Structures are given as structure tokens and as C-alpha cells.
Amino acid sequence: MLIEKMRVLALVFILVCSMVFAGNSKNDQDVKNDIKKFFGVREYAELVDEENDDVYFLGGTDLFVYPTLSSGRSYGHYVFEKEYSSLDDIRLDGEMDYRSFVGSPYTILKAGKSLVLRKAEGKYFLYSFKENLSAK
Numbered sequence: 001m002l003i004e005k006m007r008v009l010a011l012v013f014i015l016v017c018s019m020v021f022a023g024n025s026k027n028d029q030d031v032k033n034d035i036k037k038f039f040g041v042r043e044y045a046e047l048v049d050e051e052n053d054d055v056y057f058l059g060g061t062d063l064f065v066y067p068t069l070s071s072g073r074s075y076g077h078y079v080f081e082k083e084y085s086s087l088d089d090i091r092l093d094g095e096m097d098y099r100s101f102v103g104s105p106y107t108i109l110k111a112g113k114s115l116v117l118r119k120a121e122g123k124y125f126l127y128s129f130k131e132n133l134s135a136k
Contacts, residue, residue: 030135073135078127
């Protein structure tokens, strides 16, 4: 009898987990489709921060940040502000948070409402927060 109850509980747990992860993957796809529509035919890069489960979409003067685990269908939109040759030239407010991407020439520093994109050749690009969006 106890073994039967444990089996039922295990099956319920597996079912609940699969429903939670299925919901996230639908949200992920909806957000990605929204961003693809925004870029249209323009090229963009998709950078995955596996350590923090964030996805960054970079194209032209726009950068989108999708924190996959915590935001459901919401994502942030940042716009290019200025290019710099040194990080010391950029005035940033708040605590810095560093993101790197496996196999990518980019790193990102988050500070307050700003993001700094660093390319491998050492150029820095400041992006400012524009708005929070939600996938349709």
C-alpha cells in the first residue's frame, strides 16, 4: 500500500514538472518569435548565457534580454547609445555584473539600467534600457 502511494506521488511529481517545463518552452518560443518579428529580415545574433539562463538578442542598434527562468513572457529592450574604446571612459551606475558566452566574441557587463557590450577586438558599446516588453 505504501509503495503504491509512493508511485502515485512520483507520477504526480513527474507530471507537474513536465507541465512546468512545457510552459517555459512555450514562453521561450513566443518570446523568440516576437523578437524575430522585430528584426524581420535583418540579421541578429542570439547569445545564450548558460550559467544564468539568460538569452541576449543583438542586432543593429537593438539588444533584447530574455531571462528565461524568471520572466515568463517578459523581456527587456535596450538601444545603442555610444561606442567607446575603453571601459574606463564609460560612466556606469550600480553594481556591475559580468556575462560571458561560450564560443562568442562578446561579453556583457550589466550595471543599473545600462548594458555594455564588449567585442573581442576591445571595443565597448553602451546600451541603455528602453522598455520592458511581453510576448504576444
